[in-house]
Amino acid sequence: MNLIRVLLLMFALCPFAAQAQDDPFAGLAGNYEAIRHAVEALAVSGNPNAAATVAALQAGTLFAAPDQSLWIRQGDTLTNARTGVTGTPEGDLRRVRVNNAVRRAIEEATGALTLFAPVPAKRIKAAADLFAQHDAAMLPMLERALAKETDPAVRGAIEQAYAAALLAAGVAPVTDRLAAIDVLRRRGDLDASNLLASLTNQPPQVAAAAARAVAAIARVQRLWALAQGVFYGLSLGSVLLLAAAGLAITFGVMGVINMAHGEMVMLGAYTTFLVQQAIGAYAPALAGAGVVLAVPAAFVVAGAVGIAVERLLIRFLYGRPLETLLATWGLSLALQQAVRSIFGASNRDVTSPGWMSGAAQWGGLTITFNRLYIIVFAALVVAALMAVLRFTPLGLRMRAVTQNRRMAAAMGIRTPWIDALTFGLGSGVAGMAGVALSQIDNVSPNLGQGYIIDSFMVVVFGGVGNLWGTLVSALTLGIVNKFLEPVAGAVLAKIFVLVLLILFIQRKPRGLFPLKGRAVEA
Amino acid sequence: MSRASLTLCLTMVLGGAALLALLNLVVPAGSALHVPTYTVSLFGKYLSYAMLAVAVDLVWGFAGILSLGHAAFFALGGYAMGMYLMRQIGTRGVYGNAILPDFMVFLNWKSLPWYWQGFDHPAFAIVMVLVVPGLLALVFGWLAFRSRVTGVYLSIITQALTYALLLAFFRNDMGFGGNNGLTDFKDMFGIPLHADATRDGLLVATAIFLALELLIARYVVTSRFGKVLIAVRDAESRTRFLGYRPEAYKLFVFVLSAVMAGVGGALYVPQVGIINPSEFSPANSIEAVIWVAVGGRGTLVGAVLGAVLVNLGKTFFTGALPELWLFALGAVFIMVTLVLPGGLLGLARRRAPRAVPAAPAPEPAE
Amino acid sequence: MASFPKWLRGAALGAAALAAVVLPGAARAEDTIKIGILHSLSGTMAISETTLKDVMLMLIDEQNKKGGLLGKKLEAVVVDPASNWPLFAEKARELLTVDKVAAVFGCWTSVSRKSVLPVFEELDGILFYPVQYEGEESSRNVFYTGAAPNQQAIPAVDYLMGEEGVKRWVLEGTDYVYPRTTNKILEAYLKSKGVAAGDIMINYTPFGFSDWQNEVAKIKKFGSEGKKTAVVSTINGDANVPFYKELGNQGIKATDIPVVAFSVGEEELAGIDTKPLVGHLAAWNYFESIDTPANKAFIKEWHDFTKKPTRTTNDPMEAHYIGFNMWVKAVEKAGTTQPDKVIDAMIGVAVPNLTGGYATMMPNHHITKPVYIGEVQGDGQFNVVWNTPGTVVAQEWSPYLPGSRDLIADWRKPLSCGNFNVKTGKCGGASK
Structure with missing residues (x-):
């Protein structure tokens, strides 16, 4: 392996030095082992078609014909990989497949080469790859890159890679090593700490500096871990909040024990799936916006179902809350089975758009984008819900009806209609929660079942009828859960949270923020 | 609840069970009157569910405590019985270990955990069937009723309770067999479980215990104590102002009900042959409430009727309409609430049509 | 609205259901x-x-x-x-x-x-x-x-050890009997191959677990300590989609920390966008993509x-x-x-x-x-990267578990026994 790296290095330093082997392409039609060697050979071959061939291999557009000739497919045209000439091969083409070993070889080959790529982001990526390899053989190339580099961000990355390689080499003067340790200490992440901790046979001065750096990094990491825990907690809390927000309206405000709430969430998730399918079929250009478009769609679908349910079922059951439990339980069974009959029992594939995938590294913090967006989305939904209740005529009427139905009716408010709209609003919010959940969980008929109990817990913990309470309670439960998890394990953490919840309700029988006044004694 | 309906119910339960057992045991298999063993154990199961339903009705119908976690007591009773049955397997397990149940052998446990000690004695196991659910209900009820947790808050924390137990029993490290639970029982009190006569005996025993439960429950609710209980249900604050202590009344009936549910669970386990954490799932508790609602809340007899009918329907539909039965079941629940507000018994009692209730009151539920 | 005849009708329906249960199959x-x-x-x-x-x-x-x-x-x-x-x-x-x-x-x-x-x-x-x-x-x-475990789990681990050079192992499973037993077998097997106890991390999560942030971070940390790390996943059903989504989002690629799963097949992948998962592995005895x-x-x-x-x-x-x-x-x-x-x-x-x-x-x-190891492809299918040369006979009683080491099953006459102890020569388990 090291020999190949040196060869690569030579290639990078002086592209014309490497000589083409007899036929670097030959292995590509063979087994994985042969393909891997071929990739390594291609990287140093200097063949003008090598880069395109490796790229095609990575993208899965490289095919082999029965006569061992290799073809790159681009749309409908086939190009001979060896010659770069278009043509039509004889016989059935077979896709050249790669496995993890080949993928690594491709990454290593391209990683070393892109250190001189024109795009800074690619250079940073290459430097990061080289940091992970921390191979002494790379030192000359890194030095050269450092000398050429002007972009400060890329420079920093290359400096770190250089420091890592230098320490790994173990032959540099003590002052250089101390400087390198300093660079790694400033980098301050686990990789740096592991590298420093793995140093052996160092002069006492260097070893002491490394130990100090490891301790320093550990201190900083503990703080970051705390912040990371808060993020995880917020993220779980925002999921709980989304799931519970709709219930805070239907159950909290209207007093309907809505066991079909989870199914409204599920309908929202399936709406997302349908919107995505429709966009895929009619407007592929909008694919990235599918999730955004699904939000209003899910609100409308779940809201409409909610209004229908209220008109056809729930309105007959007001004043008998426990019978709504029974009826909505039956409804949830029927809705689950309906979705199962229509969409099938298996999971549906809702793809995450590119802008929601991946993560950002911020110091020692890993912020996954989908979680971040869900936190933001939850905040927006709750803010919008509060605004609707507070500032719109509909919200005014809703509050009037829940506070004093007869008086509201006497003022000319059509209370049955307001009931329907309120239930529709709660269901619609649940549908929007389904859009968010489709990004992190299974889209299956059982989706709602997994959240219904937690949702009730959140609403009750926060205090029935209080949206602020729901907000605080969801975030509290999320954070407590996530901080208990590393200590107690996932299952025990959940059990502890439940027990704490039970004990808390004993202390404050009406939740965190009890409603005050007459409604309480009802 | 009228005396007549109770008598009818007791006759049907005891007579029906005896008849089924007799037809199974005495009539030869070829005869048209023969009842297959399958039916016997099926009804045995229904009647143990009915015991749970009566327990739920006792607290919900007469004390206004809507417990959405009553299946936890049922399951705890079941586990106590299951642990006894497990110890009875002895060397007949697949690994042939005389002391440790199979699941402990393959998890490399070296000795029996302390909480499994004593379960090889039937008397101890029977005491545990009563004590474990009762104790849990006592502690939980004391905490909850003392601090006046009522209504939905109480319902939700009972749900939290059963959910926490569900998660706990799922853990293999707890030593209750994890998700697989306890199964592969061989015999009970020295009698082989798989014999027809044993099943018939279990059915009759369940019927007798159910009858006893009904009589005790009826005695409780028709006594002076029961009058206060109903007063607590209908107007707790007013009862308190009259000088009663509602929490004591509620606690007593809650513990009694939990013990009854536990006995139901203990009879359930040998008849279905398995006890597993899914018995703790909140859905099971909700279903038990639904049986009561279908039969008629606050009637005791209705609970039996509801439990048997709903489960009969479930058995029938899962076989006859495997793809559609959830629609059927869901529709039954919706129709019962819309058309039969008092449950089946309420319908039989109230001939006069009732107006659709006026618009909702703005209170939070219950 | 509630009239007596309706009640009668209900009773009739109930009786019909009863008859259907009590006297089933009579007319079939x-x-x-x-x-x-x-x-x-x-x-x-x-x-x-x-x-x-x-x-x-x-x-x-x-x-x-x-x-x-x-x-x-x-x-x-x-x-x-x-x-x-x-x-x-x-x-x-x-x-x-x-x-x-x-x-x-x-x-x-x-x-x-x-x-x-x-x-x-x-x-x-x-x-x-x-x-x-x-x-x-x-x-x-x-x-x-x-x-049985030796027809799926052990060949998969062999593959990772041999082809991918894996030195550190995360055994991640749902907390029930299949993962517990499989992981026990794998742990004993890995130790017999010279893997140190410190290089094996075993972790269990409940059914339907959906918030994998902490767990995936833990895997990432465990895998960042220099040695090549792989995850052996016995995560069940519903919990898989959120697990893989979290892996993809936290940037764990198959080339860094491959995950080999025993409960994830084509059906499960149908519910996931597999592009971020390309290269993760599954071990099965059949794949839809096998060309015969x-x-x-x-x-x-x-x-x-x-x-x-x-x-x-x-x-x-x-x-x-x-x-x-x-x-x-x-x-x-x-x-x-x-x-x-x-x-x-x-x-x-x-x-x-x-x-x-x-x-x-x-x-x-x-x-x-036969045992096949497949890598997840972008289209939701598996690409077979390795298979056993012939078929493998199941070891129903694992030799890696102390309780079952001496047991065999043979239902041919005259033995006819599912748990025959070869040490004691008796049918019926490990006891003496």
Whole structure:
């Protein structure tokens, strides 16, 4: 392996030095082992078609014909990989497949080469790859890159890679090593700490500096871990909040024990799936916006179902809350089975758009984008819900009806209609929660079942009828859960949270923020 | 609840069970009157569910405590019985270990955990069937009723309770067999479980215990104590102002009900042959409430009727309409609430049509 | 609105239902051979089991087109045990005593199998169990057509050790008996290969676990300590989608920390966007992408039967295919569907599998299987990167567990024992 790296290095330093082997392409039609060697050979071959061939291999557009000739497919045209000439091969083409070993070889080959790529982001990526390899053989190339580099961000990355390689080499003067340790200490992440901790046979001065750096990094990491825990907690809390927000309206405000709430969430998730399918079929250009478009769609679908349910079922059951439990339980069974009959029992594939995938590294913090967006989305939904209740005529009427139905009716408010709209609003919010959940969980008929109990817990913990309470309670439960998890394990953490919840309700029988006044004694 | 309906119910339960057992045991298999063993154990199961339903009705119908976690007591009773049955397997397990149940052998446990000690004695196991659910209900009820947790808050924390137990029993490290639970029982009190006569005996025993439960429950609710209980249900604050202590009344009936549910669970386990954490799932508790609602809340007899009918329907539909039965079941629940507000018994009692209730009151539920 | 006649009508309905339960099957014809299908069509397991019900219907349909069996038509009896374990036992009893089925194909989870096992043993029925499982069992009445741990887990670990040079292991599983047992076996196996205890991390999460942030971060940390790390996943069903989504988002690529899964097949991948997962692995005895004439024909037939050209096939489906064909062959050999005779005739029956080889029913009631390691592709299929040269015989009692080291199963006469102790020479477990 090291020999190949040196060869690569030579290639990078002086592209014309490497000589083409007899036929670097030959292995590509063979087994994985042969393909891997071929990739390594291609990287140093200097063949003008090598880069395109490796790229095609990575993208899965490289095919082999029965006569061992290799073809790159681009749309409908086939190009001979060896010659770069278009043509039509004889016989059935077979896709050249790669496995993890080949993928690594491709990454290593391209990683070393892109250190001189024109795009800074690619250079940073290459430097990061080289940091992970921390191979002494790379030192000359890194030095050269450092000398050429002007972009400060890329420079920093290359400096770190250089420091890592230098320490790994173990032959540099003590002052250089101390400087390198300093660079790694400033980098301050686990990789740096592991590298420093793995140093052996160092002069006492260097070893002491490394130990100090490891301790320093550990201190900083503990703080970051705390912040990371808060993020995880917020993220779980925002999921709980989304799931519970709709219930805070239907159950909290209207007093309907809505066991079909989870199914409204599920309908929202399936709406997302349908919107995505429709966009895929009619407007592929909008694919990235599918999730955004699904939000209003899910609100409308779940809201409409909610209004229908209220008109056809729930309105007959007001004043008998426990019978709504029974009826909505039956409804949830029927809705689950309906979705199962229509969409099938298996999971549906809702793809995450590119802008929601991946993560950002911020110091020692890993912020996954989908979680971040869900936190933001939850905040927006709750803010919008509060605004609707507070500032719109509909919200005014809703509050009037829940506070004093007869008086509201006497003022000319059509209370049955307001009931329907309120239930529709709660269901619609649940549908929007389904859009968010489709990004992190299974889209299956059982989706709602997994959240219904937690949702009730959140609403009750926060205090029935209080949206602020729901907000605080969801975030509290999320954070407590996530901080208990590393200590107690996932299952025990959940059990502890439940027990704490039970004990808390004993202390404050009406939740965190009890409603005050007459409604309480009802 | 009228005396007549109770008598009818007791006759049907005891007579029906005896008849089924007799037809199974005495009539030869070829005869048209023969009842297959399958039916016997099926009804045995229904009647143990009915015991749970009566327990739920006792607290919900007469004390206004809507417990959405009553299946936890049922399951705890079941586990106590299951642990006894497990110890009875002895060397007949697949690994042939005389002391440790199979699941402990393959998890490399070296000795029996302390909480499994004593379960090889039937008397101890029977005491545990009563004590474990009762104790849990006592502690939980004391905490909850003392601090006046009522209504939905109480319902939700009972749900939290059963959910926490569900998660706990799922853990293999707890030593209750994890998700697989306890199964592969061989015999009970020295009698082989798989014999027809044993099943018939279990059915009759369940019927007798159910009858006893009904009589005790009826005695409780028709006594002076029961009058206060109903007063607590209908107007707790007013009862308190009259000088009663509602929490004591509620606690007593809650513990009694939990013990009854536990006995139901203990009879359930040998008849279905398995006890597993899914018995703790909140859905099971909700279903038990639904049986009561279908039969008629606050009637005791209705609970039996509801439990048997709903489960009969479930058995029938899962076989006859495997793809559609959830629609059927869901529709039954919706129709019962819309058309039969008092449950089946309420319908039989109230001939006069009732107006659709006026618009909702703005209170939070219950 | 509530009138007495309506109540009567309700009572009549109830009586009808009662009659249907008490006196079932009285009017059913007896000129067909009945086959029970015991797979959950609702509840949490419907997601996996519904497909198996469909494939059984297809196989029975096809056999009928070929003229049935022993001159009679086959008739499927489908019931829904609704992912409810006691209901599994009840439905098994119903199938065997009321419908009098000749064989039952069913169950997915271990607990459902454990729940019905006493019923099949008591009533002397036949159960075909199509899912990979933890082993440690061999019943006279059950034929295990899924993989035992040595037919799936151990070859996968061998592959990672050899081909990927993995030195550090995360054994991540859902907390139930299959992962527990598999991980125990793997832990003992890895230690026997010289892996230090500090290089193995075992972790369990509950069913349906959906918030993987902490767990994935933990894996990332464990894998960042210099040695090549892999995750061996026995995560069950529903929890997989959020797990893989979190892996993708936290940027764990297959080239850094590959995940090899034993419970993730084509069906599960159908619910995930697989592009971020390319290169993660699964170990099975069958993949839809395996290119053989038998498999192509099977897939075509499946698409025609379900009228859905996109429906995937998976490993447990192949297990049912093999099991059903074995049963047909054994019935023909025995000349009757009587369970005792069929059980004896089953041992030694060999039928072609879908991957170009043969599956043989061994005396331990498990079948021989080839092992394939596949890498996830961007299109939701697997690309086979490695396979065993021949088929592997199941070790129903693992030699890596102290409790079962000395046990073997052999249902041939005169031994006829599912847990024969070779040390003590007695049937019936490890005791002295």
